[in-house]
Amino acid sequence: MTLRTQDSARTITCANNLSQLWKSAYIYMVRFGGSHKLMPVETGDAFWLKLSSPGTPVIHGELIEIYQCPVENNDDKGCDYRGPATNVNKHKDGDPVGADVDGNHGIGKGGNVLRKSGDVQTVSADTSLWKAAAIKTSGGNKAHSPEILSPEDRTPNQVKALLHIGHLFMGAYIYKLFNGTFPRSFRALVERSDEPQVWPEGGFYPGGSLPKDPWGNEYLYKFEPDSLRPEIWTWGADGKKGGKGEDHDLEFNDLSMQRSRSKSKTDGDKARQAVTRVLLQRVANLIMEFKMDTGKYPKDLRELVVRPSSIPEEDWRGPYLKRTPRDGWSYDLHYEVPGPEGFPFHLYSLGADDQPGGTGSDADISNLD
Numbered sequence: 001m002t003l004r005t006q007d008s009a010r011t012i013t014c015a016n017n018l019s020q021l022w023k024s025a026y027i028y029m030v031r032f033g034g035s036h037k038l039m040p041v042e043t044g045d046a047f048w049l050k051l052s053s054p055g056t057p058v059i060h061g062e063l064i065e066i067y068q069c070p071v072e073n074n075d076d077k078g079c080d081y082r083g084p085a086t087n088v089n090k091h092k093d094g095d096p097v098g099a100d101v102d103g104n105h106g107i108g109k110g111g112n113v114l115r116k117s118g119d120v121q122t123v124s125a126d127t128s129l130w131k132a133a134a135i136k137t138s139g140g141n142k143a144h145s146p147e148i149l150s151p152e153d154r155t156p157n158q159v160k161a162l163l164h165i166g167h168l169f170m171g172a173y174i175y176k177l178f179n180g181t182f183p184r185s186f187r188a189l190v191e192r193s194d195e196p197q198v199w200p201e202g203g204f205y206p207g208g209s210l211p212k213d214p215w216g217n218e219y220l221y222k223f224e225p226d227s228l229r230p231e232i233w234t235w236g237a238d239g240k241k242g243g244k245g246e247d248h249d250l251e252f253n254d255l256s257m258q259r260s261r262s263k264s265k266t267d268g269d270k271a272r273q274a275v276t277r278v279l280l281q282r283v284a285n286l287i288m289e290f291k292m293d294t295g296k297y298p299k300d301l302r303e304l305v306v307r308p309s310s311i312p313e314e315d316w317r318g319p320y321l322k323r324t325p326r327d328g329w330s331y332d333l334h335y336e337v338p339g340p341e342g343f344p345f346h347l348y349s350l351g352a353d354d355q356p357g358g359t360g361s362d363a364d365i366s367n368l369d
Contacts, residue, residue, distance in 0.1 A: 010070040011105070011112070011122055017066050018081060018098050018114040024051045024058045025088075032056045038089050044139025047083035048098070069104040071111075072143055080104055082137035091136075093117040099133035103143025157214035157237070161250050164211050165232050168219060169252050170275055171205040172230055177279055180322040182230050186210050186221045197322050200282055215239070215246075272328025273365060276349045279325060280367045283333065284347050286320040293317045297337045297345050301325065327365070329354070343368060 028051055029039045040050040048067065052059040059066065069080035084097045091097055093116050100111025102125075110124040113133045123130045154162070171189045176182045178198040183189060188196070189205040202208055213219055213234040223230035233251035236243055243249065286304055291297050294315045298304055304320040307313065325333045327349035339346030348366040351358055358364065 015112045015120045045079040072104040082140040085138040096133040096136040101140035175204045275328040284367045
């Protein structure tokens, strides 16, 4: 019986995560499995985490999001998936070797199950495969279902605070797109330090100054290098942890984790579209800087990152970007030179589906729009 969720795309991505983890285990077997070509002997989620350990780096740091279940949508450390409860090298092809932790897709709603054959199935909690996974797999982060303030219960001040939090996260995210990591503090969005390689005029937050919450308190920010994204929050009107009403704590999850609501995917895509539009403008400005420095437009976006051999070192004042830019859906931006209708270049995203054309979240976004 197939598990139905309101966000099938996230369920499919979750299944793909398990499939890719299993493929990574095969890479481990070839590279690090010795003469007997063994997979890791670790059990539980330690089996998956072994694939990114320093001594056996099959999964590299920029890919660790694969450990996170997108349906649960709680970016935490470790792994959201159960691994084999015993030595996987002794399992049969039909045995479950990986699965969602119960609760990733909702308590009692089942999830994705990976067999040793590589097959991944999305099943409900009453199926024999899910029950077998409960025996054959173990470990994984405890499923997290945070308390989320419902939109209908929010006061105008709380709506304003959440808008600030969303804008602050967008600034931090764009900072990462240009510099490869999130800033260490909010101050880095408006005051340049020695760290960022790319610093646009005006910084990464509109207006050049950071807001306070509607109750006069500073917004709080925390980012650790091994985290997938920063924590951004306010303690509410009383400035203390916990509370109800306007004292209720507000965080980025109050914006991003409303997955039980039918509008959540639409809202998320609108945010990605907004990020992409800002990114296109920033990258277009960098392309113009490249043109002013070198006298020509870059042949591809990689030339903003690494100096092409055809351009003298004294003319190239990069890197203009730390890495080639990606849109809000993590697809590479597309670049054409010359552009259409006499424009010198065309910079664009193909939207959520990464295919030409489309409507809604799949619509293309261009610097020429």
